[in-house]
Amino acid sequence: MSQLIPFPNMPAPVTPPPPVLLSVTDLKVHFPSAGGRVVRAVDGVSFELRRGTTLAVVGESGSGKTTTxxxxxxxxxxxxxxxxLGTTELSLVNGENLRRARSRLQMVFQDPYSSLNPRQRVGEAVRAPLDLMKIGTPAERAARVDELFHAVGLRPEQQHLFPHQFSGGxxxxxxxxxxxxTNPELVVCDEPVSALDIAIRAQILNLLARLQRELGLTYLFISHDMAVVEHICDEIAVMYLGQIVERAPRRTFFAQPLHPYSVALMSAVPTVRGGRARAAQRIRLVGDPPSPLDPPPGCRFAGRCPVAEPACGQPQQLREVQPGHWVACHKVTLQAGRPVPPLALPDAA
Incomplete structure (x- = not known):
């Protein structure tokens, strides 16, 4: 059979992006405090997460990423x-409708030990969601648990053991x-490797990546570790004091972060190049983040920003400075159509 030969200069077919699975719009989570005051833990967060991809949300402790x-x-x-989530408005459903929707999204918590009942055999813990949601027959649930243990690299006979008989990994x-x-579409991972030894972290990250490829999973990945994020995410969102200050594809972000807070985070990432000379150039932020009880009216990072100016006292909106790259800093300029950060990363050479 002859092979079809494309016409000269024919453009390559464009693969459409996967559909959006999760859409968060202007999300606010405020908690009442003493004296009628309000803690603005999450204060106007918006993002989209496409099916089969991973969005990492990063930031310091107290930035609002876990609350999100x-x-x-x-x-x-x-x-x-x-x-x-898909066509379901999760923010509106309650009761039985919310219980049914929960089969489509699940969560992996930070501490692998406290997430398990120490008096419950681990096979029962894995089967519990199937029992609660009445999915399948008892025989089908048992077979499903066997399948899951195999999928994550454990032996089926280990189902009869208790959590203390396992390592952290x-x-x-x-x-x-x-x-x-429950065959979820979305898995929310809240610092899933931060409590593990560094040698085990790579194993768990590789496991998550393999399961994503095989099952088409979508991850919302919460972390403060930029090295972990670079390994697993497709897109990254940087949060500071309840707001997203930068959002970009992984390669774009790690090639050149734009927001001064993102640059400061990246300057603290250990590197094999540069050694002590680069460590000495690390951007050290002065002071603590403002209180979420009384956030400043303008840029919430301005009080710690090395390049802040009076105009930073005005509200900063996320703007797209190149395709897919959004930043909330008016000091990011464009030169020859390319964004230029107001604060440069230390030279790693």
Whole structure:
């Protein structure tokens, strides 16, 4: 059979991006505090997550990234905004409808030990979501648990053991198996490797990546570790004091972060190049983040920003400076159509 030869200069076919699975619009999570004051834990966060991809949300402790994840799971109260999973408005469903929707999204928590009942055999823990949602017959549930243990690299006979009889990495594998029990479309991972030894982290990250390829999973990945994020994410969103200050594809972001806060985070990432000379150039932020009880009216990073100016006291909106790359900093300029950050990363050479 002859082979079809394309015409000269014929453009390559364009592969459409995967459809959006999760859409978060102007999400706000505010908690009441003493004296009638309000803690603005999440204050106007918007993003989209496409099916089969991973969005990493990063930032310091207290930035609101975990509260965002809990709100997506409907485990934190939503003050304002919308959360849509496919065609389902998660922010509006309650009761039985919410219980049914939970089979489509599951969560892997930070601490693999406290996430498990120490008095419950791990096989029962993995089967629990199937029992609660009445999925399948007892025989089908048992077969599903066997399948899940195999998928995460554990032996089926280990189902009869208790959590204390496993290592930290094995316990996190059990938590991942439990999260996958209902065949979810979205898995929210809240610092899933931060409590593990560094040698085990790569194993769990590789496991998550393999399961994503094989099962078409979509991950919302919460982390403060930029090296971990670079390994697993397709897109990254940087949060500071309840707001997203930068969002970009992984390669674009790690090639050139634009927001001064993102640059400061990246300057703290250890590198094999540069050694002590680069460490000495690390951008050290002065002071603590403002209180979420009384955030500043303009850029919330301005009080710690090395390049802040009076205009930073005005509200900063996310703007797209190149395709897919959004930043909330008016000091990011364009030169020859390319964005230029107001603060440069230390030279790693």
């Amino acid at each position: 994840a809990l709100a997506v799971m409907r485990l934190a109260p939503i003050t304002e905004g919308g959360i849509r 094995q316990r996190q594998r059990i938590n991942i198996a439990r999260a996958l029990a």
